[in-house]
Amino acid sequence: MTVEMTALLDRIIQGDALTCLRSLPDCCIDLVFTSPPYADNRKNTYKGIPIAEYVDWFLPLSLELKRVLKNDGTFVLNIKERTEDGERQTYVIELILEMKKQGWLWTEEFIWCKKNCYPGKWPNRFRDSWERCLQFNKQKSFKMYQEAVMVPIGDWSKRRLSKLSATDLRRDESRVGSGFGKNVSNWLGKQYVYPTNVLHLPTECANRGHSASFPVSLPAWFIKLFTQEEDLVLDPFMGSGTTAIACLDLGRHYVGIEAMESYQKLAHESIERWRAANRSNSRQMALWK
Amino acid sequence: MTVEMTALLDRIIQGDALTCLRSLPDCCIDLVFTSPPYADNRKNTYKGIPIAEYVDWFLPLSLELKRVLKNDGTFVLNIKERTEDGERQTYVIELILEMKKQGWLWTEEFIWCKKNCYPGKWPNRFRDSWERCLQFNKQKSFKMYQEAVMVPIGDWSKRRLSKLSATDLRRDESRVGSGFGKNVSNWLGKQYVYPTNVLHLPTECANRGHSASFPVSLPAWFIKLFTQEEDLVLDPFMGSGTTAIACLDLGRHYVGIEAMESYQKLAHESIERWRAANRSNSRQMALWK
DNA sequence: GTTCCGCATGAATCGATAG
């Protein structure tokens, strides 16, 4: 890792996202996770980008993100288009098409299904309880650690697998085909299964009193899936620091960028609170050894 | 209703979708619900449209659908883009943009979350467990009956709802429809809440003889939401008749189009089975009065 | 009649193999 990079590690740079991104070296980031400022046609709104300008505003950023990302790294973009004038706006899907022209591969679209979404009632639509998590990559093969996000198998299996019949066992064995000891590992493996591309996470954020646009568990899920410990995660719109907290929790390094000084301050406070809470843990850990 | 229209009511026309659509009069349909043939680059596949041609293939159809739909009617398009060469293909989002140019409003995108999705394991992606249900309208104000799709409130009932199979839902509907009068509606108002734009429905599997691409509960949900009894629902790709069954269950009229004679036959068989099963119910209903 | 258990089967996707 370069000297300039080491100096930025686990820090939140205050400044314009595009300018700061340009100061980062090539191919140094393992995962970009971010939830950029939403489009907004109202004036005088914090960080709101007019809908008509959204794609043109984002494209220089995505180009820089492609430059700083490692070739086998991943970019996850959490975004949802606004409703305006009774219609879903199209800037997000236009952005996908334009990013492909930049050379990005649109690998997958995850759905973040918000269990407790914003309340409300409208005559012509229901509450919006999902957001897109768009996965982009630079090349077809990329790092992915699926075992890190396995989930407990469904309730149906408790009845079903609690009493494995002889035929079940036999069938499993025959399927394995080669090698010994695989029986046991297969059976143990059935406690957990791979998830799907729909995430069911509550909207609540872990830090009370501070508004984050997404819960820590959202970046945490993608960080576990696409990085290993000591890897480097970038969030060019760090906001109140949720991605950084997820990195601290998981032993990953982070680089954040945030234009608003007030938000940067909030993020630093969150991080300090995390460190304070973990200092005692570290001591306890040390005592255990 | 015109004479020509009355002759088509509750029938499945066998023929090419575009040709048959052109024979329908203007502004006569309350809801279009369909799941068109999915794109497929493989040759020799039934009804598969090559990915590169998909948008051009669909646009003449969507134009006709706009013509036959009532001004305050709704078009719901159930579709999901394929993965090809490690990427999500873009023809669906391109289609949205092109349909807007035709004058359609892209009002909403519902997510159909399939709990029992296709199994499999791959190094670079998880199982795909969701599909798009794109809502399009001709004008900003359209008919919507939100009370018809309210769901039970509370965690215990949420858990129960998530475990409701398609047959359970159908049974629920029939129970609701069997005339408890005001008692039920009062009870409904207190115990039930409006749903969100995410639908949790299992796919129907182990169906004998044919593969139904979606469960009856999927069209049923949109039919309840966007139509009233005696309204007219169109499915230009009727397949094995799932949309027709939903209409029969809910007392709506339907017009179906299906090119493949074998599928049309399957649909007729399903409908006949439905009528046979309901004949006894009708007798019972008559006895009650 | 219920309840339980065994089994088949998906609007899938990738990588290897064959033409």
Place this chain on the structure above:
DNA sequence: ACTATCGATTCATGCGGAA
């Protein structure tokens, strides 16, 4: 090289037969 086909992987559910 490039394309077409095939086998392997995997989990939630409905259905049918058995207890």
